[in-house]
Amino acid sequence: MRIEAEAVAPANIAVVKYWGKRNKQLNLPLNDSLSITLESLQVRSKVTFDENLNHDEIFVNGERLSDYETREYAGRVLEIIRKLYGKRVFARIESTSNFPSSAGLASSAAGIAALTFASNAALNLGLDDKELSKIARVGSGSACRSMFGGFVRWNKGESDEGDDSFCEQVFGPDHWPNLVDVIGIFKEEKKKVSSRSGMESSVASSSLLKCRLRFVEETFDDIIKAIRDRDVNSFFHLTMRHSNSMHAIILDSWPSMSYLNDKSFVVMDWVHEFGKAAYTFDAGPNPHILVLEENVQEVVNFLEGLGAKVIVSKIGKGPSLVRS
Numbered sequence: 001m002r003i004e005a006e007a008v009a010p011a012n013i014a015v016v017k018y019w020g021k022r023n024k025q026l027n028l029p030l031n032d033s034l035s036i037t038l039e040s041l042q043v044r045s046k047v048t049f050d051e052n053l054n055h056d057e058i059f060v061n062g063e064r065l066s067d068y069e070t071r072e073y074a075g076r077v078l079e080i081i082r083k084l085y086g087k088r089v090f091a092r093i094e095s096t097s098n099f100p101s102s103a104g105l106a107s108s109a110a111g112i113a114a115l116t117f118a119s120n121a122a123l124n125l126g127l128d129d130k131e132l133s134k135i136a137r138v139g140s141g142s143a144c145r146s147m148f149g150g151f152v153r154w155n156k157g158e159s160d161e162g163d164d165s166f167c168e169q170v171f172g173p174d175h176w177p178n179l180v181d182v183i184g185i186f187k188e189e190k191k192k193v194s195s196r197s198g199m200e201s202s203v204a205s206s207s208l209l210k211c212r213l214r215f216v217e218e219t220f221d222d223i224i225k226a227i228r229d230r231d232v233n234s235f236f237h238l239t240m241r242h243s244n245s246m247h248a249i250i251l252d253s254w255p256s257m258s259y260l261n262d263k264s265f266v267v268m269d270w271v272h273e274f275g276k277a278a279y280t281f282d283a284g285p286n287p288h289i290l291v292l293e294e295n296v297q298e299v300v301n302f303l304e305g306l307g308a309k310v311i312v313s314k315i316g317k318g319p320s321l322v323r324s
């Protein structure tokens with residue numbers, strides 16, 4: 001038996017960040033998060049379930065992943081998929097991204113989402129996007145948000161099993177058509193501390209973590225309202241506060257860490273002075289600058305002047321199958 005399917009899935013940028021877990025095995029987070037799905041950053045994954053294989057194998061942009069990476073990310077998804085299918089059949093996955101992987105641009109999120117989406121189709125499991133978001137979450141937390149387009153909320157849930165820790169679309173991809181993400185890429189190297197171990201260290205050591213969780217709870221409805229009303233000032237303000245709040249936790253962890261670099265801080269100063277945009281940073285130094293379309297060119301010029309490669313992305317749709 002050999003069954004295959006191919007899917008594309010988008011990356012996402014969190015405006016309310018996920019940082020810290022209450023359960024590492026199931027990727028159950030300490031707080032709700034909220035992201036924007038990115039049209040221009042896509043991963044395409046072909047999954048082939050093959051009875052002749054005796055283990056899973058994964059190739060990302062032509063390079064085979066280590067056994068550890070295979071087992072701890074995609075492998076977790078495939079284990080759940082196999083249980084649902086009722087047959088222990090292994091898979092070969094071939095993924096390609098149209099952006100640098102491991103540059104803090106959520107390549108694993110898009111890859112895991114594409115794999116989950118394609119597996120459901122290949123094995124005819126008939127799961128809906130909410131159920132698929134729970135499976136993708138176990139592979140990599142942020143991947144669950146890539147299961148939907150537009151503005152996506154990941155509900156942290158309360159249960160120990162994770163049945164209520166899933167994603168939902170809050171507003172569709174067309175809700176705020178002139179909002180754009182301008183991404184500056186300074187560095188394409190792998191980061192020193194993975195998000196997974198960074199989060200673990202923060203939960204174990206940061207004394208500010210509790211304050212951040214309170215801040216997230218207190219401001220979540222406000223940021224949803226700002227998006228609903230397309231209230232640029234409030235949305236930009238809260239977005240920057242949320243990025244800074246996560247990076248403060250990271251700095252406050254022990255041993256201390258920082259994913260930002262000198263250029264990141266130059267960007268932050270510039271955006272404050274510019275006054276018509278918001279920065280947000282994932283676990284990496286590369287800025288995402290959210291801005292209205294009419295002001296995109298100024299942001300692009302600024303980032304290029306700093307030596308960054310620039311990707312401009314609109315708000316995108318969720319995953320889809322590639323029909324061959």
Ligand code: 2P0
Pocket residue numbers: 013014016017018019027033108109139140141142143195196281282283
């Ligand atoms: C986020 N990040 O909300 C936050 C902001 C990075 C900074 O989710 O251990 O790869 O696989 O659940 O999802 C990156 O962490 O971690 C992340 P795991 P993940 O997008």
